[in-house]
Amino acid sequence: MDSARPLDSLLAQRSRFRAFLISRLGNEADADDVLQNSLLKAMRSAGDVGDEQKLTAWFYRLLQNALIDHVRSRTASARRDDAWMTDTVPRDEEAEKTACACVAGLLTDLKPRDAELLRRVELNDEEVAEVARSLGLKAGAASVALHRARTTLRRRLEEFCGDCAKGEYLDCDCADVRS
DSSP states (O other): OOSHHHHHHHHHTHHHHHHHHHHHHSOHHHHHHHHHHHHHHHHHHGGGOOOGGGHHHHHHHHHHHHHHHHHHHHHHHHHHHHHHHHHHSOOOHHHHHHHHHHHHHHHTTSOHHHHHHHIIIIISOOOHHHHHHHHTOOHHHHHHHHHHHHHHHHHHHHHHHGGGGSSSOOSOOHHHHHO
């Protein structure tokens, strides 16, 4: 099959492909980018499709894969942006000290592994996967254990601190009473 012929066939259907992408992305600029990149890939590989009848189906599969890659890339980019924003927001260290006073005291009431997970992840800002490795746990198991430890700690804080523990655990003076 002549390599120019398949590309002509795809270019003739460009508006259909573009409408397909816009319906899924909701954005003309993104749809145009994905279509352009997909057409470039098709230029390189369309000659490998032996049957011209299968070319359109093959190209739709290429578009679907490009859509998935585009959405994943956009999602990863958004997560990076969110992480960057979280890291660049100034921390209120005084509020953190007040918030952590009761937490640190109640950690001793938890199972040692749960207390270690909370201490390292929440108070020392270590990564869950890193802490899991050092404790000999799989990352998923550590995440589940961390969730359960947070729930247990929250319940104990609410029992110990009462109303001041509802919400963000700020402005709590219970640590002075506990000492």
